[in-house]
Amino acid sequence: MEKKAEKRRIVLVPFPLQGHITPMMQLGQALNLKGFSITVALGESNGISSSQHFPGFQFITIPESLPVSVSEMEAFGPVEFLLKLNNTIEASFKECISQLLIQQGNDIACIIYDDLLYFCEAAAKEFKIPSIIFSTTSATHKVCCCVLSKLNAEKFLIDMEDTDLQNKVVENLHPVSFKDLPIRGFGPLERFLVLCREISNKRSACGAIINTASCLESSSLTLMQQEFGIPVYPLGPLHITASTRSSLLEEDRSCIEWLNIQKPRSVIYISMGSIFEMETKEVSEVANGLGDSNQPFLWVIRPGSKPLPEEVSKMVSEKGFVVKWAPQKEVLAHPAVGGFWSHCGWNSTMESIAEGVPMICRPFDGEQKLNALYIESVWRIGILLQDEVERGEVERAVKRLIVDDEGAGMRERALVLKEKLNASVRSGGSSYDSLNELVNYLKTEQKNAKTSGSNY
Ligand code: UDP
Numbered sequence: 001m002e003k004k005a006e007k008r009r010i011v012l013v014p015f016p017l018q019g020h021i022t023p024m025m026q027l028g029q030a031l032n033l034k035g036f037s038i039t040v041a042l043g044e045s046n047g048i049s050s051s052q053h054f055p056g057f058q059f060i061t062i063p064e065s066l067p068v069s070v071s072e073m074e075a076f077g078p079v080e081f082l083l084k085l086n087n088t089i090e091a092s093f094k095e096c097i098s099q100l101l102i103q104q105g106n107d108i109a110c111i112i113y114d115d116l117l118y119f120c121e122a123a124a125k126e127f128k129i130p131s132i133i134f135s136t137t138s139a140t141h142k143v144c145c146c147v148l149s150k151l152n153a154e155k156f157l158i159d160m161e162d163t164d165l166q167n168k169v170v171e172n173l174h175p176v177s178f179k180d181l182p183i184r185g186f187g188p189l190e191r192f193l194v195l196c197r198e199i200s201n202k203r204s205a206c207g208a209i210i211n212t213a214s215c216l217e218s219s220s221l222t223l224m225q226q227e228f229g230i231p232v233y234p235l236g237p238l239h240i241t242a243s244t245r246s247s248l249l250e251e252d253r254s255c256i257e258w259l260n261i262q263k264p265r266s267v268i269y270i271s272m273g274s275i276f277e278m279e280t281k282e283v284s285e286v287a288n289g290l291g292d293s294n295q296p297f298l299w300v301i302r303p304g305s306k307p308l309p310e311e312v313s314k315m316v317s318e319k320g321f322v323v324k325w326a327p328q329k330e331v332l333a334h335p336a337v338g339g340f341w342s343h344c345g346w347n348s349t350m351e352s353i354a355e356g357v358p359m360i361c362r363p364f365d366g367e368q369k370l371n372a373l374y375i376e377s378v379w380r381i382g383i384l385l386q387d388e389v390e391r392g393e394v395e396r397a398v399k400r401l402i403v404d405d406e407g408a409g410m411r412e413r414a415l416v417l418k419e420k421l422n423a424s425v426r427s428g429g430s431s432y433d434s435l436n437e438l439v440n441y442l443k444t445e446q447k448n449a450k451t452s453g454s455n456y
Helices: 018-033 070-076 078-103 120-126 139-149 153-159 189-200 214-228 254-260 280-293 310-319 328-333 346-354 366-378 391-402 405-424 430-451
Strands: 008-013 036-043 058-062 108-114 131-135 207-210 232-234 267-271 297-300 320-323 337-342 359-361 382-384
Touching (some): 058 078, 070 078, 078 120, 078 189, 108 120, 108 430, 139 189, 207 214, 207 430, 214 430, 232 430, 254 297, 254 320, 254 328, 267 280, 280 310, 280 391, 328 346, 337 346, 337 391, 359 366, 359 391, 382 391, 391 405, 405 430
Parallel strands (some): 008 108, 108 131, 267 337
């Protein structure tokens, strides 16, 4: 009888917010299908129900002193929160891994951790377990973090008073200029740069996985490879091949029935992702603009968000459909959807492109602004709305996207990218090949690389 190949275990350490959990679990599924056993290490406060959707995955708990949640992050500010989290959790994670090694008879092939959780590297180093960094943002964003990590905060702030310098393109990163570097929304620059240095430091990691595809940002991937000096595996978009459901909120599927009775490519889908929320004034302007556009719309208003202003609530329920949480990938794949009004989180961006849906970009923070810049100026599949928006501008943007020739051009380009993205994860595609390279590396060479001590 043929001997069954021994499974090797991979420990995944996701950052437990929606936009990070989803791609990490999708990666887990891809590696599981390649024959690896998956252990997911999560802090006690994670919102994910382990038994829920991941049959076959083992879950272990990292005792934590700082619960990870949006409210905690808001209380400390994201930068101080992450610096503190990484400082305080290192010892408990080492203890977790030490227990796991005893239970699993040393059979851990690799620790793959979210790049925000760089504390994992200390345990990997101590127990001589290969480690790989996982990034859930774009390669361009990673390169920007590397650029930022080399800056002096004081000098940079003085330089940025000069408009010529603001508009200067960052070397090899066209069209990103210095003013586009993703620093907004993170508090004092000096502390943010400290975090950038930590996140851009590969320490003893053997490689970096990133949820992007070379057809989207090949030159940024080359730069990332140069910056990190370790193999970079672009495996994205991981959601295309994954069947895991990792929603932390319950999806309201009634919107699919509503979409079924709308005209093809007529609906604007509005979602600001899992964390961000529009100001009440903007909600009002957007609602009125959508109403004036006469296009139907599907709007995600998450539980706990500010309710719709009274004066627009009736109109919204007549002309649109509101859900607390949508099955987003299914919505974007629906033939009735003609455009996505998005905050441009990286997952939402790739999910939209993978379905050929053009976008109206309304980013909040620096990383989302970078994605929006690519959507509007590089891939040319969307409209960026800047500064304050008012209803007339909203109406015009919707018409430009859904009704005008301009929008038809964007849709055409989005459909071309959709084909390329889907091809990248199919046999012979760049992400498909990258996954196989990673698997080969995990199965063979990696252990040697680590035990030889070359990384220390
Ligand atoms: N999402 C969803 N239903 C919704 C809104 C969002 O399933 O109603 C998912 C979306 O498909 C994406 C994730 O939540 O995978 C949001 O991630 P993204 O990186 O776009 O933004 P973040 O929430 O991290 O700001």
